[in-house]
Amino acid sequence: MPLEALVFYLLAALTIGSALIVALSHNLVYSAFALLGTFMGVAGLYALLAADFVAVIQVMLYIGGILVLILFAVMLTHRIADVDVSNRTVGRIPAVLILGVVGTVMGVCIGTAEWVQHAEPMVEPTTFGIGEAFLGPYILPFELASVVLLVALIGAVVVSRKELRGPMADG
Amino acid sequence: MQSFIDGLIASGVFGGLPAEAIYPAMMFLFASIVVFGFVLPLVTITIWLERRVWSRIQSRVGPNRVGPQGVLQGLADGVKNILKEDVVPDAADRPLFVFAPYLLVWGFLATFVVIPFSSALVIADLNVGILYIVAIVALSAVGVLMAGWASNNKWSLLGGIRSAAQVVSYEIPAGLALLPVVLLTGTLSTQGIIQAQGWAPWDWFLFHSPFTFIAAFAFYISALAETNRTPFDIPEAESELVAGFATEYSGFRFALFFLAEWGSLYVTGAIMAVLFLGGWQIPTGWTNNTVVLNIAQLTVFFLKAYFWVFLAMWIRATLPRIRVDQMMSLCWKYLVPLGFVNLVGTAVWMVIWPEGNTFVPYLMVVGTLALLVIFFRRVLYHLRRAKPELYFNPAI
Numbered sequence: 001m002p003l004e005a006l007v008f009y010l011l012a013a014l015t016i017g018s019a020l021i022v023a024l025s026h027n028l029v030y031s032a033f034a035l036l037g038t039f040m041g042v043a044g045l046y047a048l049l050a051a052d053f054v055a056v057i058q059v060m061l062y063i064g065g066i067l068v069l070i071l072f073a074v075m076l077t078h079r080i081a082d083v084d085v086s087n088r089t090v091g092r093i094p095a096v097l098i099l100g101v102v103g104t105v106m107g108v109c110i111g112t113a114e115w116v117q118h119a120e121p122m123v124e125p126t127t128f129g130i131g132e133a134f135l136g137p138y139i140l141p142f143e144l145a146s147v148v149l150l151v152a153l154i155g156a157v158v159v160s161r162k163e164l165r166g167p168m169a170d171g
Numbered sequence: 172m173q174s175f176i177d178g179l180i181a182s183g184v185f186g187g188l189p190a191e192a193i194y195p196a197m198m199f200l201f202a203s204i205v206v207f208g209f210v211l212p213l214v215t216i217t218i219w220l221e222r223r224v225w226s227r228i229q230s231r232v233g234p235n236r237v238g239p240q241g242v243l244q245g246l247a248d249g250v251k252n253i254l255k256e257d258v259v260p261d262a263a264d265r266p267l268f269v270f271a272p273y274l275l276v277w278g279f280l281a282t283f284v285v286i287p288f289s290s291a292l293v294i295a296d297l298n299v300g301i302l303y304i305v306a307i308v309a310l311s312a313v314g315v316l317m318a319g320w321a322s323n324n325k326w327s328l329l330g331g332i333r334s335a336a337q338v339v340s341y342e343i344p345a346g347l348a349l350l351p352v353v354l355l356t357g358t359l360s361t362q363g364i365i366q367a368q369g370w371a372p373w374d375w376f377l378f379h380s381p382f383t384f385i386a387a388f389a390f391y392i393s394a395l396a397e398t399n400r401t402p403f404d405i406p407e408a409e410s411e412l413v414a415g416f417a418t419e420y421s422g423f424r425f426a427l428f429f430l431a432e433w434g435s436l437y438v439t440g441a442i443m444a445v446l447f448l449g450g451w452q453i454p455t456g457w458t459n460n461t462v463v464l465n466i467a468q469l470t471v472f473f474l475k476a477y478f479w480v481f482l483a484m485w486i487r488a489t490l491p492r493i494r495v496d497q498m499m500s501l502c503w504k505y506l507v508p509l510g511f512v513n514l515v516g517t518a519v520w521m522v523i524w525p526e527g528n529t530f531v532p533y534l535m536v537v538g539t540l541a542l543l544v545i546f547f548r549r550v551l552y553h554l555r556r557a558k559p560e561l562y563f564n565p566a567i
Contacts, residue, residue: 003194029320033267036313056299056306064309064342068335071316075332125298127359 007048015041032067032074039063053127205294210283210434215245217433221484228488248426255422260323263419267321272420272427274314279435281307286441287361289451289468291461300361301353304442305346308397311431312338315399315406315416318428322419330415333495334399334406340502341396341403347510348390351383351517352376352446365450373532377447378539380531382516387447389506389513391479394439396498399432401487405495440479441472448475 018037025031039062046055134142219234219242226233234241259268285300287293297303312335319331353359355376356367368374376383396403407415417428444450451468458464493501520528 029264029267033313033317052297052299053302056302060302060306060309063313064306065339068309068312068316068339071313071320072332072335072339075316075320075328127298 004048008045011041011044011048015045029074032070035067035070036063039067051126053125053130205283206280210280211249211430213437214430214433215249216242217437217480218248218429219244220480221433221487224481224484225488228485252426253423257422257424258419260419262323264321264323267317268419269424271314271318271321272424272431274317275311275431276427276434278308278311278314279431279438281310282435282438285361286438287365287445287450288472289465290362291465292469293362296360296362299359301349301359301364301442301446304438305342305349308435309338309342311435314431318420319416322416324419326412326414327416327418330406330408330412330418334416337399337403337406337498338397340499341393341506344502344506344510345390345393345397347507347514348386348393349446350510350514351386354514354517354521355379355383361445361450365445365452368449368452370449370452370454372536374452375447375449378532378535379527380517380520381535382513382520383447384535385509386513386517387443389509390446391439391443391482393502393506394442395483395486396502398435398439400436400483402490402493403498404492405498408492436480436483437476439483440476443479444472444475448478450475 015038018034018041021034022031022038025034039058043055043058043062046052046058222244223233223235223241225231234244237243237247259265282304284294285297285303287296315334315338316331319327319329319334322328352364356364358364358367368376372378377387378384399406406412407417412418417425420428451472453464453467453471455464458467
């Protein structure tokens with residue numbers, strides 16, 4: 001087996017294995033910590049595909065930001081380890097139906113898509129291309145995303161701020 | 172690196188083993204050489220240095236018994252820690268409790284991949300090097316949270332949560348403070364950033380413009396906060412939380428916490444040296460020998476990195492720790508706006524002087540030197556008025 005394939009299967013096993021722990025564990029805290037394996041596995045897959053910038057951003061945003069935030073919320077919850085079920089089941093039949101439909105669609109898509117394949121491994125940096133694309137052809141979506149984020153930030157401040165009323169309001 | 176292994180394969184050292192098996196095995200081998208031959212001595216010596224520096228600042232002698240001047244103190248402490256019983260509390264969450272210290276050590280060891288010790292001595296010159304360091308530090312935050320929760324102890328949990336809040340907050344000013352350097356060089360690679368600077372102080376990014384000067388110190392403060400150093404060591408504030416997230420740990424796992432803490436202190440110094448002090452840059456042309464050149468570069472790099480390490484020790488021995496609310500307001504009300512000012516200011520500076528101002532760097536170097544001279548004159552004046560026996564004899 002070539003080395004790339006071996007690394008790929010190891011990373012895939014890490015990703016799927018920890019994703020299974022996230023979904024099936026009876027302890028919410030274990031679910032939250034198992035997300036670390038999933039995120040690391042996905043970052044490893046990006047790195048394997050020579051998408052170095054995306055891999056690092058994946059680690060930075062998902063582990064440094066989102067995972068720490070989730071853990072933070074989990075740990076501030078009282079007696080979190082005593083909760084028995086982390087994912088509530090809504091019934092087996094709908095689950096099988098949804099799984100079947102989504103699985104079929106994804107399988108068909110994977111089977112029919114024309115994948116871009118390079119015979120040579122690509123090692124040139126990706127940062128320049130991403131930067132050019134963001135400030136060139138995709139500048140409007142990029143700026144719109146920034147506006148959405150700004151609105152979300154201001155909204156969070158407005159929601160979480162305590163309004164001072166009465167004589168305290170001035171100072 | 173790869174050519175070296177290819178040479179070994181060609182000379183038949185491994186017999187008929189497939190190359191796919193040899194490369195990973197050699198990677199593991201070199202990684203363990205780096206860990207045991209370089210990082211462990213580095214960290215133990217940093218710990219010894221820190222204890223000696225504190226002692227001197229506090230008019231004590233410090234550890235001076237094991238080996239010459241006590242250099243081998245870390246070895247003795249390490250042996251003691253390994254021989255101790257590995258206690259896992261009954262109420263602790265065993266798998267997470269056992270795993271957490273490894274995550275912490277992993278987070279700081281991974282940064283050594285991109286630190287360029289000289290023009291040739293770098294494990295991998297990643298194209299996204301600086302970003303990689305900023306990202307991989309997050310693993311340590313997860314490790315601290317894991318240790319805090321798994322200990323099943325309210326002090327540990329509080330310590331872990333404080334640490335997570337601190338790391339997540341200070342990642343933003345740290346990222347903003349290194350953006351001016353990325354703007355100036357147009358690259359994220361650590362070697363690229365060093366090559367854009369020169370050996371002379373006026374070629375360093377520290378003195379490139381007033382904005383980069385401020386950015387350097389903003390980054391240093393944020394890095395101190397991210398590595399839980401005093402004055403930001405509220406996650407392990409002894410007076411409130413016993414030892415924070417490390418309360419329940421003992422023996423070798425406790426030693427791993429120590430390893431990670433002082434290891435990341437050195438990494439902080441190294442990143443400062445790379446970003447703002449010109450890294451391994453030395454005057455060229457005086458030798459053609461690659462080995463001699465690389466050793467000289469290594470020495471210069473270590474001196475620059477240890478300057479910032481020493482500064483952190485000095486701060487720790489001098490300043491009291493700040494409160495949680497002060498820590499948060501320092502981050503969000505002062506460092507983040509300052510970071511934006513630095514970013515925009517550097518951009519404007521680059522528009523006005525695309526090649527860099529020729530006068531300002533010299534002025535800033537001279538100004539900094541004058542400040543240092545005044546400072547050391549004052550220090551010497553006070554030393555002479557104090558009882559001098561301990562201070563003037565560094566080898567007690």
